[in-house]
Amino acid sequence: MPLLPRRFERLQSVLNHRMGDLTVVMEQVDKPHNLSAILRTCDAVGVLEAHVVSLPGRPRTFNNTAKGSQKWVPLQPHPSIEGCLQGLKDQGFRIYGTHLSVDAVDYRDCDFTGPSCFLMGAEKWGMSDEALALVDQPLFIPMTGMVQSLNVSVAAATLLFEALRQRERAGKVPSAGEGIPGGADAYQRILFEWAYPQVAxxxxxxxxxxxxxxxEGEIAEDLPRTLKLRY
Known part of the structure; x- marks a missing residue:
């Protein structure tokens, strides 16, 4: 079935607002609910892609919490947290990690308008020492209750929406695809993959x-009939 014009317009509108300079790294966040909830928030905020370092042999699975967001926010796997974070730092990202230490600052006092990565640690034991060594700025989310921590997906949502708020206030939220690294070619590639995943x-x-x-979003080429029947 051909892609409806209004569906194509929706895909373009979402992609136009994606931000390639805002991301999340999940270190051993393997519970399906948390993984799914974080990706759903990434999609809602406009994150282009997220990153994950999983426990050896632990499959990454999603539940209904994701609402299909894993189709729109690619989850890039990495074999080690050191390689993942160093690669992002080499691209100009500043790494923020929730960690109660003497150097930690209130997340509301940080500037997330530049290339920003939020490092989210495992549900039970937080981030590893290897990850903490690569954090540029530890931060905390103030709380007044008896429990001094949030569920990892809730913490990620808090940080991501603060980054979005700051960027909206600073006029730094993309509106015409300028947030896609790689320019027009990368934009068209992602748009095609969203619109016609089977053909891609x-x-x-x-x-x-x-x-x-x-x-109008139609494929401007004659493709094999058997392929046409699948999209």
């Missing part, structure tokens, strides 16, 4: 470029 898979298997799209 076929193109990758065939080692061929994605077909062009019309302004």
């Amino acid at each position: 898979d076929w193109c990758r298997r065939e080692g061929r470029p994605y077909p062009a799209l019309t302004e």
Whole structure:
């Protein structure tokens, strides 16, 4: 079935607001509910992609909490937390991690308008020493209750929406796709994969470029009939 124009417009609108310079790293956050909830928040805020370092042999699964957000926010796996965080730092990201230490500051006093990464540690024991060594700024979320910690997905949502609030106030939220690293080519690639995932898979298997799209979102190329029946 061809993609409806209003659906294509919706995909464009969402992609236009995606931010490639705001991300989350989940270190051993393997519970399906938490993983799903964090990705759902990433989608709501406009995060382009997230990152994960899982326990060895632990599969990454999602539940209904995600509401399909894993289709719109790619979760990039990494073999080690050191390699993941150093790679992001090399790209200019500042790493923030929730950790109660003498150097920790109130999250509301931080500036998240530049390239920002929130490091979220495991549900029971928090971030590892290896991860903490690469954090640029530890921070805390003030609380007045008996329990001095939040569920990891709630903490991630608190930080992400504060980053969005700051960026909205500073006029730094993308509106026309300028937040996509790689420019127009990367934008068109992601848009095609969102619009026609089955065709994108076929193109990758065939080692061929994605077909062009019309302004209405139709594929401007004659594809095999068997492929047309799948989209």
